[in-house]
Amino acid sequence: MARHWADFQYEIYLNGMSGTVPRLPTDLTRLEGLAEHRLGPGPVGYVAGSAGDGSTARANRAALERRRIVPRMLRDVHERDLSVEVLGRPLPAPLALAPVGVLSIMHPDAEPAAARAAAAHGVPYVLSSASSTPIEQVAEAMGDAERWFQLYWSKDREVTRSFLDRAKAAGFTVLVVTLDTPMLAWRPRDLDQAYLPFLHGVGTANYFTDPAFLAGLAKPPQEDPNAAVLRFLGLFADPGKTWPDLAFLREHWDGPIVLKGILHPDDAREAADAGMDGVVVSNHGGRQVAGSVAAADALPGVARAVGDRLAVLFDSGVRTGDDVVKALALGARAVLLGRPYVYGLALDGQRGVDHVIRCLLAELDLTLALSGHATPSTVGTADLAADPG
Ligand SMILES: Cc1cc2nc3c(=O)[nH]c(=O)nc-3n(C[C@H](O)[C@H](O)[C@H](O)COP(=O)(O)O)c2cc1C
Ligand SMILES: CC(C)CC(=O)C(=O)O
Numbered sequence: 222m223a224r225h226w227a228d229f230q231y232e233i234y235l236n237g238m239s240g241t242v243p244r245l246p247t248d249l250t251r252l253e254g255l256a257e258h259r260l261g262p263g264p265v266g267y268v269a270g271s272a273g274d275g276s277t278a279r280a281n282r283a284a285l286e287r288r289r290i291v292p293r294m295l296r297d298v299h300e301r302d303l304s305v306e307v308l309g310r311p312l313p314a315p316l317a318l319a320p321v322g323v324l325s326i327m328h329p330d331a332e333p334a335a336a337r338a339a340a341a342h343g344v345p346y347v348l349s350s351a352s353s354t355p356i357e358q359v360a361e362a363m364g365d366a367e368r369w370f371q372l373y374w375s376k377d378r379e380v381t382r383s384f385l386d387r388a389k390a391a392g393f394t395v396l397v398v399t400l401d402t403p404m405l406a407w408r409p410r411d412l413d414q415a416y417l418p419f420l421h422g423v424g425t426a427n428y429f430t431d432p433a434f435l436a437g438l439a440k441p442p443q444e445d446p447n448a449a450v451l452r453f454l455g456l457f458a459d460p461g462k463t464w465p466d467l468a469f470l471r472e473h474w475d476g477p478i479v480l481k482g483i484l485h486p487d488d489a490r491e492a493a494d495a496g497m498d499g500v501v502v503s504n505h506g507g508r509q510v511a512g513s514v515a516a517a518d519a520l521p522g523v524a525r526a527v528g529d530r531l532a533v534l535f536d537s538g539v540r541t542g543d544d545v546v547k548a549l550a551l552g553a554r555a556v557l558l559g560r561p562y563v564y565g566l567a568l569d570g571q572r573g574v575d576h577v578i579r580c581l582l583a584e585l586d587l588t589l590a591l592s593g594h595a596t597p598s599t600v601g602t603a604d605l606a607a608d609p610g
Contacts, residue, residue, distance in 0.1 A: 273511025281538030322351030401482025524552020542584025
């Protein structure tokens with residue numbers, strides 16, 4: 222019999238018979254509470270927090286929960302295959318790990334641990350440019366796994382160019398450019414605790430080891446950390462960028478470019494017209510625009526507008542296998558998983574991320590099969606009940 226992701230279920234039951242139960246819950250929505258318990262309020266508050274009163278983050282969950290799958294019976298789902306092709310690359314499942322910076326606030330093993338867990342399953346890990354580990358070190362941890370690099374598009378052209386060169390040299394092939402964070406939003410949970418990881422020297426490793434960044438400092442970061450952090454905060458992103466600027470990235474990156482943070486169908490069309498290869502429909506997990514449209518509500522419009530021209534990916538609110546099925550039905554080719562793997566890392570390092578990936582894919586496999594699908598490619602709008610709105 223072929224191995225399926227769902228087999229993890231039986232592994233858990235069989236281990237249980239010899240007295241071993243999972244170290245972490247299998248309902249991934251429970252991880253946040255546990256992480257909150259384990260870590261100080263500052264770091265977990267930073268991860269769990271969002272913009273304004275949190276309404277966008279809640280809307281992300283509500284938009285997924287409100288949609289309901291209509292399972293079909295007597296379809297042959299004995300042999301199943303979750304693999305999909307995204308940007309010309311075969312993926313074992315419609316899943317990647319979202320770029321999340323500053324992971325050392327969660328666990329000392331940080332990005333390399335998350336990257337190793339993803340690589341072990343062939344799941345792409347999108348490395349944040351605001352990582353707490355330099356690009357080159359994370360690349361080393363990834364073996365020969367597929368490498369995707371997320372760029373915060375700096376105000377300093379030389380820093381951007383240097384990041385692209387370093388990522389290329391380290392074997393990254395897909396570039397994910399995040400457009401929704403040209404500045405940090407109003408985040409009351411962090412403001413009330415006056416907690417920002419960068420002020421604690423976290424999330425700046427790529428900058429503090431970058432020749433172009435260092436060239437703009439009077440003294441090295443070790444000698445004048447405040448000046449280095451201020452330079453980072455002043456240039457990590459650029460609110461002055463507009464669509465024609467994408468030509469610079471196209472010119473300096475040979476592989477696929479994906480724009481992250483697209484919510485409007487017209488922006489998706491602009492991305493296609495600018496020669497981009499994909500978009501991530503995302504509102505940054507509700508961390509940027511308070512009162513923004515829920516990402517799942519924006520997804521069908523974007524998919525209709527560019528689904529035949531671009532790879533349409535999705536994040537913001539994915540917590541369960543059925544969320545992935547719903548995202549596929551709404552037009553996504555694959556999803557990016559965010560906070561749940563970060564909590565897995567916080568609670569049990571690489572093992573915790575491994576647990577999260579295995580649980581999510583097992584639940585996805587089971588939900589697809591029980592809904593009548595042997596592959597993600599047969600999922601469509603007809604699999605969802607009419608949206609009650
Ligand atoms: C703590 C934290 C840090 C993040 N850092 C980045 C980042 O460096 N680059 C980026 O493009 N997105 C970043 N994101 C956004 C994620 O890539 C993703 O869009 C978001 O987590 C999806 O929402 P969800 O986690 O609620 O599903 C971050 C999110 C969190 C929670
Ligand atoms: C602003 C970034 C550097 C990190 C991020 O994307 C986030 O905190 O949401």
